[in-house]
Amino acid sequence: MVARGFRTIGAANGKQDRFMAKKSVSAEKRGPSGGKNVLEAIRASAQDIHKKILARKKPTMKFPVRSLSNVRYHPQRGFFEIAGRKKERTLTVNTVKTFAQTLRMVSLSKELIENDDIATKREAYYVSKNWEEARFNEQPESDTVMDDVEAYFAVNREQLGFIPEEKGGDVAGRLVVIDHDRDTGKALRIDCTRFGSGAYSIPISVEQLEFETGADFILVIETAGMFQRLVKHNYWKKANCILISMGGVPTRACRRFIRRLADSKKIPVYVFVDGDPYGITNIYRTLKVGSGNAAHLNEFFCVPQASFLGITPQDIVDYRLPTHPLKDVDIKRARDAIKNDPFIRHHKEWIRAIELLLKMSVRAEQQALAKHGLNYVIDTYLPEKLRRPERFLP
Amino acid sequence: MIASFMDLGAPVSSSKSRSGGSPQLDFPDMESLPPEAKEEPVEPPETRKRETAESMARRQREISISEFFSKNRHLLGFDNPRKALLTTVKEAVDNSLDACEDAGILPSLKVEIIQIEEERFRVCVEDNGPGIVKAQIPKIFGKLLYGSKFHTLKQSRGQQGIGISAAGMYGLLTTGKSIAVTSRTGPGKPAHYYEIQIDTRKNAPQVITDRVVEWEPPHGTRVEIELAGTYKKGRHSVDDYIRQTAIANPHCEIVFSVPGEDGPLHLERGSSVLPPEPKAIKPHPYGVELGVLIRMMKESPVRQLGAFLQKEFSRVSSRVAQEICGEASLKTRANPRSIAAGEAERLYRAINSTKIMSPATNCLSPIGEEQILSGLKKEIDADFYTAVTRSPSVYRGNPFQVEAGLAYGGTLPGDELVELMRFANRVPLQYQQSACAISKAVLGIDWRSYGLSQSKGALPAGPVLLFVHIASAWVPFTSESKEAVAAYPEITRELRLALQECGRKLASHIRTHRRAAEEQKKRSYIEKYIPHIGIALREILGFSESAENRLVETLKDVLERSRTA
Numbered sequence: 007m008v009a010r011g012f013r014t015i016g017a018a019n020g021k022q023d024r025f026m027a028k029k030s031v032s033a034e035k036r037g038p039s040g041g042k043n044v045l046e047a048i049r050a051s052a053q054d055i056h057k058k059i060l061a062r063k064k065p066t067m068k069f070p071v072r073s074l075s076n077v078r079y080h081p082q083r084g085f086f087e088i089a090g091r092k093k094e095r096t097l098t099v100n101t102v103k104t105f106a107q108t109l110r111m112v113s114l115s116k117e118l119i120e121n122d123d124i125a126t127k128r129e130a131y132y133v134s135k136n137w138e139e140a141r142f143n144e145q146p147e148s149d150t151v152m153d154d155v156e157a158y159f160a161v162n163r164e165q166l167g168f169i170p171e172e173k174g175g176d177v178a179g180r181l182v183v184i185d186h187d188r189d190t191g192k193a194l195r196i197d198c199t200r201f202g203s204g205a206y207s208i209p210i211s212v213e214q215l216e217f218e219t220g221a222d223f224i225l226v227i228e229t230a231g232m233f234q235r236l237v238k239h240n241y242w243k244k245a246n247c248i249l250i251s252m253g254g255v256p257t258r259a260c261r262r263f264i265r266r267l268a269d270s271k272k273i274p275v276y277v278f279v280d281g282d283p284y285g286i287t288n289i290y291r292t293l294k295v296g297s298g299n300a301a302h303l304n305e306f307f308c309v310p311q312a313s314f315l316g317i318t319p320q321d322i323v324d325y326r327l328p329t330h331p332l333k334d335v336d337i338k339r340a341r342d343a344i345k346n347d348p349f350i351r352h353h354k355e356w357i358r359a360i361e362l363l364l365k366m367s368v369r370a371e372q373q374a375l376a377k378h379g380l381n382y383v384i385d386t387y388l389p390e391k392l393r394r395p396e397r398f399l400p
Numbered sequence: 401m402i403a404s405f406m407d408l409g410a411p412v413s414s415s416k417s418r419s420g421g422s423p424q425l426d427f428p429d430m431e432s433l434p435p436e437a438k439e440e441p442v443e444p445p446e447t448r449k450r451e452t453a454e455s456m457a458r459r460q461r462e463i464s465i466s467e468f469f470s471k472n473r474h475l476l477g478f479d480n481p482r483k484a485l486l487t488t489v490k491e492a493v494d495n496s497l498d499a500c501e502d503a504g505i506l507p508s509l510k511v512e513i514i515q516i517e518e519e520r521f522r523v524c525v526e527d528n529g530p531g532i533v534k535a536q537i538p539k540i541f542g543k544l545l546y547g548s549k550f551h552t553l554k555q556s557r558g559q560q561g562i563g564i565s566a567a568g569m570y571g572l573l574t575t576g577k578s579i580a581v582t583s584r585t586g587p588g589k590p591a592h593y594y595e596i597q598i599d600t601r602k603n604a605p606q607v608i609t610d611r612v613v614e615w616e617p618p619h620g621t622r623v624e625i626e627l628a629g630t631y632k633k634g635r636h637s638v639d640d641y642i643r644q645t646a647i648a649n650p651h652c653e654i655v656f657s658v659p660g661e662d663g664p665l666h667l668e669r670g671s672s673v674l675p676p677e678p679k680a681i682k683p684h685p686y687g688v689e690l691g692v693l694i695r696m697m698k699e700s701p702v703r704q705l706g707a708f709l710q711k712e713f714s715r716v717s718s719r720v721a722q723e724i725c726g727e728a729s730l731k732t733r734a735n736p737r738s739i740a741a742g743e744a745e746r747l748y749r750a751i752n753s754t755k756i757m758s759p760a761t762n763c764l765s766p767i768g769e770e771q772i773l774s775g776l777k778k779e780i781d782a783d784f785y786t787a788v789t790r791s792p793s794v795y796r797g798n799p800f801q802v803e804a805g806l807a808y809g810g811t812l813p814g815d816e817l818v819e820l821m822r823f824a825n826r827v828p829l830q831y832q833q834s835a836c837a838i839s840k841a842v843l844g845i846d847w848r849s850y851g852l853s854q855s856k857g858a859l860p861a862g863p864v865l866l867f868v869h870i871a872s873a874w875v876p877f878t879s880e881s882k883e884a885v886a887a888y889p890e891i892t893r894e895l896r897l898a899l900q901e902c903g904r905k906l907a908s909h910i911r912t913h914r915r916a917a918e919e920q921k922k923r924s925y926i927e928k929y930i931p932h933i934g935i936a937l938r939e940i941l942g943f944s945e946s947a948e949n950r951l952v953e954t955l956k957d958v959l960e961r962s963r964t965a
Contacts, residue, residue: 049940056937106930106932109940113939140928
């Protein structure tokens with residue numbers, strides 16, 4: 007029900023794009039040119055507003071509430087699904103400013119799609135400077151309106167022509183990414199084993215990519231530092247895997263890339279982050295089941311097959327890791343997760359793990375393993391952990 | 401001497417402690433004074449010389465009121481150099497205004513503060529009053545507790561006859577200079593110039609110079625006092641006092657010059673109507689204390705108790721007098737002078753249990769709503785003014801009347817606490833704000849319901865000036881320096897009602913104002929943003945410009961209608 011809009015727009019492709027899709031790789035393709043349907047949706051909604059006004063009625067737009075309180079966790083489906091709550095914005099004297107700005111943002115999107123162009127969030131903000139009184143004063147204002155528009159049409163903002171500023175993530179290891187030359191359209195084979203000490207950078211849009219790999223698993227890493235260490239020592243060769251660095255909370259592109267790769271090649275995803283509430287409840291949880299803010303898109307921007315390799319609270323004990331005390335925000339975040347996060351609440355293992363963390367009142371970073379030697383992580387920790395993947399946290 | 405001062409100086413303190421008879425000073429208990437006495441061995445050492453009643457008697461003598469005050473100058477408002485300057489100006493100005501009003505003259509005052517040294521000033525206050533007859537000049541300015549106002553129950557600025565002589569005494573004490581007075585009682589009469597010092601031992605004036613001088617004004621008085629002081633602007637400043645005086649006395653005109661300014665400041669008259677002359681009244685029986693009652697009976701020339709009550713008090717008819725005497729089991733024909741202490745106490749209780757009509761209120765002269773408004777308007781630049789004069793009421797037998805005024809908006813600072821101006825008998829009260837019943841009443845009101853913000857236990861905040869006046873034949877000050885009004889429940893109640901009435905008027909003004917501002921904002925929102933809805937829809941749907949205009953006009957109309965609906 008919730009992702010209805012998305013599927014209608016994504017049309018035939020939508021259905022195959024579900025968790026554990028069984029159809030071929032090409033069926034998952036969904037380029038920004040899916041825009042035709044978006045254009046129709048934009049026109050239809052504008053038409054609706056126009057008609058209402060001419061009938062001397064106050065037009066209304068309905069937006070899904072974008073917060074963790076409006077999501078449900080479906081273990082079978084594997085992601086945060088948006089619950090039904092919507093906020094209604096009726097055009098009144100008090101809402102006229104936001105209403106006008108929303109419509110102008112929609113109009114900008116229509117222009118971008120028609121011209122097959124893109125605008126970053128920052129650029130969209132600067133475009134608004136042309137809108138006289140309706141301009142945005144600060145970028146967060148325009149971002150919020152953009153997120154609203156995205157949720158309203160239940161599409162990915164890339165489909166509206168808006169792209170994020172942020173970088174997607176880095177990839178190294180046993181993987182060939184097949185992209186296309188922007189001019190000739192010819193297939194480009196990108197071998198991720200051949201970047202030396204560098205890495206392949208995940209593009210903002212990953213729908214057109216195809217993959218070839220013989221890897222056993224994907225190791226998703228929180229910090230660039232740990233990623234560098236594993237690349238430097240060609241860990242992917244030793245473990246026959248693909249290494250992906252998220253650099254904090256994974257971007258949508260990063261999540262989508264991992265998802266498509268794991269779905270199409272049917273390989274497991276292991277996540278290696280810091281042993282603290284942020285690593286668990288923000289980074290890992292967002293990667294696996296999505297976020298509250300973009301709940302209408304989580305279906306596509308999540309990696310339900312991911313599991314948590316470490317650092318687990320138990321690792322802190324087992325590996326006698328050096329720790330730092332939990333800060334007040336950590337404690338608040340952890341308590342909040344136990345109380346409000348539908349994903350954490352669904353898994354007793356996670357509640358136990360977070361409670362252990364709170365009881366010890368400490369956190370341990372990935373790099374803490376260096377206490378036992380710089381390459382202890384490669385020689386001992388990861389091999390030991392990977393021997394028992396069934397013990398990874400859900 | 402001291403005893404009589406305490407008697408008059410503490411109208412607030414309850415009479416309970418004095419019910420024993422003659423008033424007593426509350427000296428510390430001598431026995432408890434030296435703490436080491438308790439720890440000493442039981443046998444006193446022989447070498448130590450003890451005081452005897454006789455040796456103490458040799459040192460016991462009368463203390464002059466002037467001596468007392470020269471040592472306790474803070475009681476009269478001379479605690480520090482800055483306040484001393486203010487008090488001096490204040491005493492002189494109060495006297496001038498009282499004199500002018502008593503004589504039915506619209507006051508024109510000249511107030512000059514001349515800096516002589518870093519911390520030495522000469523204060524000159526000149527009025528166009530009736531002047532003072534030659535023989536009285538030395539006593540008025542050179543003797544404490546000499547005046548016309550203490551023995552009559554009538555609303556006036558001064559009450560006790562301490563102020564101006566105390567200022568002169570302070571000047572003499574700090575600079576060695578005499579107080580200089582020039583006065584003329586009418587055209588064609590000579591102007592007398594006096595230099596006077598107060599003999600603190602005797603509380604008597606010493607005339608240093610006495611001569612007839614050339615002086616221009618047809619009538620009036622000029623007082624000059626040189627004193628040690630400091631002059632500063634801001635809160636508690638002389639400038640503030642003059643400005644507030646001008647607000648509360650719109651019928652007076654003041655030419656005010658201070659050090660460091662080019663020309664004098666001219667505070668114009670806002671009204672040429674003199675306040676109605678307050679009538680002197682006799683005390684109301686409810687207000688009399690036992691000690692005072694006994695004294696009055698001793699001093700009265702009337703020979704019969706019933707007649708005494710009727711003659712010396714207001715609102716006592718022969719029926720009421722009979723009722724009181726009956727209640728006290730005393731004969732109406734008894735001689736007041738031979739009433740025993742126990743009988744007097746019975747009489748005192750009988751008075752308070754008998755129903756007696758409230759005192760006449762023609763002894764009061766409120767400023768009046770109109771005059772308050774004219775005072776505020778002439779000195780304060782605001783958007784909204786309101787004023788309330790309550791009907792007279794009575795505390796402890798003393799009639800009093802409360803007035804409140806309020807100015808809002810304009811140039812008043814919006815993000816600060818409100819400015820509270822307190823007045824008693826038209827005199828600004830500048831110190832001891834927190835101890836004053838007026839401030840307590842302001843604090844006791846929830847100003848948030850009147851549209852101002854207010855933190856707990858604080859004055860409200862907002863672009864507001866509050867003006868509160870209490871008029872009474874006997875304002876119950878908490879001290880001789882007349883800085884704060886005592887919180888009698890009746891006074892507090894009247895203050896609250898007056899302030900609440902102002903508050904309600906303010907609230908309705910703010911509401912109307914806010915509604916208009918909101919209306920304005922909404923209208924501008926419609927004008928500003930609806931065209932953008934037209935632009936966006938036209939861009940998306942690609943209709944014509946005329947269709948866009950039609951859309952925008954329709955939408956404006958729909959919103960306008962829904963707004964007014």
